[in-house]
């Protein structure tokens with residue numbers, strides 16, 4: 001390679017940088033990593049191209065220090081995608097590339113795949129499994145998995161199915177029950193699924209209409225309608241064609257149950273990628289995907305950037321989920337990047353949800369996406385209706401009304417399970433002085449602190465600050481401090497004292513922080529040894545518990561009056577999803593939603609007429625306000641320890657904009673962020689609005705560099721968020 005080499009270097013500065021070929025050693029390849037000097041630092045960058053001539057004087061260029069990859073790490077399609085992503089989100093290319101790479105590759109580790117190891121049962125293993133299977137559940141599970149694949153099973157797939165498999169493999173090897181073997185000529189046969197329902201078969205036809213090329217299909221199916229089954233059939237077909245599929249699911253949705261369900265149906269072809277895996281496992285999965293051949297990659301947000309040379313299908317499950325949007329650094333939407341990727345490669349993409357995002361629904365209604373529907377539950381169970389329970393005039397005990405408590409009791413007595421959804425973890429959202437109204441504040445944020453540990457401890461959910469709850473009011477010295485509102489901890493405690501015989505489990509970030517604890521708790525629900533589940537939104541997604549017959553929503557009113565125009569949409573999705581956990585088995589479900597605003601019109605529409613009717617009404621509101629999907633936004637945020645610096649910067653930036661030629665673009669703000677001070681830094685923002693995307697992007701391209709060059713920019717940390725999902 002001669003001439004000038006263009007390298008994407010991980011720095012906030014946009015564009016690629018010019019280097020000379022290395023003085024000695026192998027030549028760099030496009031798409032491979034190199035080590036370069038950048039200012040005084042040495043960084044790892046990716047070669048993105050060559051040029052005959054440098055943008056600056058060649059005498060000032062430095063040579064590449066070292067070539068890391070002698071073959072391209074990223075192919076042209078992925079490089080294109082990353083360049084598109086950097087352009088669309090107005091983010092530096094080098095940082096975009098870094099976001100897309102597994103952490104070990106970012107650090108310069110070699111991109112070599114360890115030799116693929118395969119396992120099978122030994123003769124002794126087969127005997128033990130029939131005669132005296134081990135009592136340890138994980139050992140037995142592993143043996144059974146191998147029994148189903150007599151020709152051998154790849155270790156990588158075993159690890160996907162069984163997190164932390166190392167000690168189990170070691171133990172079984174020690175006992176002589178399993179052994180290494182050569183890779184099988186054919187990977188294990190996928191297991192067939194149940195025959196599809198008419199609705200499912202119909203949806204499959206819609207998706208498969210002129211198969212092969214790019215098309216976006218929205219699969220809108222009520223909760224429990226069997227969307228996953230439709231994905232599985234498509235995935236099996238993709239494997240049969242010898243191709244790869246990418247399946248993205250929400251962070252919290254990638255449960256062991258889901259992995260097992262997929263693993264069971266796609267044989268040894270499953271590659272799982274999520275943030276809970278070790279860096280080594282992630283790299284192995286990434287490299288296995290890059291090697292091509294039939295495979296299913298099941299992952300969370302960042303898996304959208306996995307190299308997939310034989311990609312034939314993309315599936316986004318729960319496409320409305322907020323976790324697909326990254327909220328810091330490269331603020332990308334994995335769903336939107338996936339759609340772009342499908343278009344670029346001319347392959348179909350399926351977006352599944354019971355509660356599609358308004359943007360997605362709008363595209364489907366406008367005919368830009370195909371629209372397949374599953375109107376009924378696959379098992380024939382009926383979807384439960386949501387009943388509103390007006391709690392304005394009712395006494396509440398720790399947030400629970402008597403009728404709600406009574407229903408929980410009756411359902412559990414009848415052998416069912418109950419789920420109570422609480423939107424806040426901890427004991428209570430606030431500690432307030434009865435005498436003067438003082439609210440225990442976070443000292444670093446403009447917000448109150450949440451009570452934890454039965455009310456003895458305060459924690460800030462925005463910055464993580466913690467301290468013991470004070471014995472007296474810090475305002476007036478009063479001694480009557482009360483816990484206001486309810487969190488998961490308080491509701492669980494109240495239930496324990498009211499229903500002492502019931503087995504109650506609390507699901508929130510605090511109780512599931514330890515590795516494997518969520519797994520264990522979900523397994524206990526599946527086994528029927530938990531009667532009542534109390535938890536946050538982590539309970540709303542994907543779980544399929546046939547014995548669960550009652551869902552109670554303790555309080556969803558916070559979504560009705562938020563400063564964020566998406567708050568109601570999110571609340572509607574959450575309520576519909578959590579309600580959808582009820583009555584999935586033989587017995588019908590019941591859902592009660594406590595509210596102080598039973599007359600709220602959109603809430604009424606949601607509850608009486610369902611998500612579609614709600615979405616239509618909400619879309620009409622968005623249209624009249626020119627908000628997404630009828631308008632497009634970019635959010636510029638600035639923050640600094642100095643209270644005035646963010647607003648000063650944004651005002652100066654807005655000043656630059658007013659002289660811009662782009663008339664289709666409006667600037668809203670600057671305004672202090674709704675939570676102005678967070679972790680000791682003051683925050684302000686500016687919204688850029690345009691009726692269509694093209695002028696918005698044209699404007700940003702010209703304006704952002706100018707804003708970055710302002711003197712005021714040096715005093716703040718600032719960022720841009722294209723298609724922002726959160727305005728708080």
Ligand SMILES: Nc1ncnc2c1ncn2[C@@H]1O[C@H](COP(=O)(O)OP(=O)(O)OP(=O)(O)O)[C@@H](O)[C@H]1O
Nearest residue numbers: 194195196197223224225226227228229378379542
């Ligand atoms: N064709 C079918 N025949 C029989 N049972 C089915 C069929 N399809 C799905 N099921 C069962 O129906 C239940 C719900 O299916 P699945 O989990 O695929 O629904 P879903 O639409 O993905 O649900 P949700 O969006 O609520 O998470 C599961 O127990 C599944 O095994």
Ligand SMILES: [Zn+2]
Nearest residue numbers: 442445460463
């Ligand atoms: Zn704080």
